[in-house]
Amino acid sequence: MTPSIPDFPHALVTRDARGVYTLQIHDAKSLNILASAVTLGLTDAVRWIAAQEDARAVVIRGAGERAFVGGADIHEMAGLDPQGARAFISRLRDLCDAVWRIPVPTIARLQGFCLGAGMELAAACDIRLGSPDAVFGMPEVRVGIPSVIHAVLLPGLIGQGPTNWLLLTGETVDAAQARDWGFLEFVAKEGELDSLVERTASSIAASGPLAVRSQKALLRHWTESTIQDGLDRSVDAFGEAFMTDEPRRYMAPFLTRKQRGVGA
Structure with missing residues (x-):
């Protein structure tokens, strides 16, 4: 018998008849900002999904259409001391690690802003699908901190040169550039991102x-x-x-x- 889905703070989890799970960031400001409370709630949800034997694929998305994740919570980070900083970033590392370790394919639905910790979270997924208005960047140096944790995956995904440019300039790129670099597998036509995500999930669910x-x-x-x-x-x-x-x-x-x- 398929277990009922628990309630998770800051995470809405749904499941369809095929075993395709959707994890939507919830109640995390308008840009789906990863404060510590949000990160902890999402990590619990990810680990629960990973343990479900009926899971065939997982779609990870932000709430609304303005952002996948607009980054980590700068208001929280501004008050950190070194010990607190290590704890803060370790929580984000645990979230990305949990996504990385999900035993079924993960699809990042990337709409709007995908910045900093959001780009790292997306990098931990298997397949990244973007809307034409998506914006990607690693702006940490602009606020006085290095890009860390799952930014380590970027050289393998997009190459050392593009990684250098993103992390050292703090600039952003559009969806077309992210696709050319190899961060995105596909960019959907306007208004067709959900259809693209569904076609991808359907192909996975149809396989053994x-x-x-x-x-x-x-x-x-x-x-x-x-x-x-x-x-x-x-x-x-x-x-x-x-x-x-x-x-x-x-x-x-x-x-x-x-x-x-x-x-x-």
Whole structure:
């Protein structure tokens, strides 16, 4: 039996019949600002979703259309001492780590501003889809602090040069530039971001659930392993896939089409 969804502060969680979960930031000011209370509520929600066996994919989005996340709470940060600063950024690290470790594909729905901690949160997702009006930036140096935690993922996503430009200038770029750099997989046409997100989630939900989880685990492993180690783990994962009947069930429609003379 599918468990009921708990109430989480600052997070609205929904689930559809396919097992596609949506996590929406809630009650975090108009730009979905990540204050500590918001960060803690979101982290609890992410960890709960990650533990759900029926989960097939997770969409992460901001409330409204003005922003995905406009950044961390500058009002809170302005009053920090060194110890408090370490605790503050560790909470944000825990949130991004929790998203990174979700065992099913994560889709970042990026509308409006995606700045600082918002860009880091999006970087921790598997697939990033943006609206044409989206704005991306890492403005931390403009307020006297370095960009840290999951900014470490940016060189692997967009290259060292673009990362240098973003983090050292504090400037922003539009969705087209973010796509050209490789941060966004696609930019939706005006008014079609939700359709793009749905098409992506539908493709994931139509695939073998165990295979998708295995594939995501491999993708994560490949980022941290040598090529040889990654190849060895891939062979193991392929063999493990046949420990259940999922390959047979999901291959059957293709075999039927072949027998009828229809291409795969």
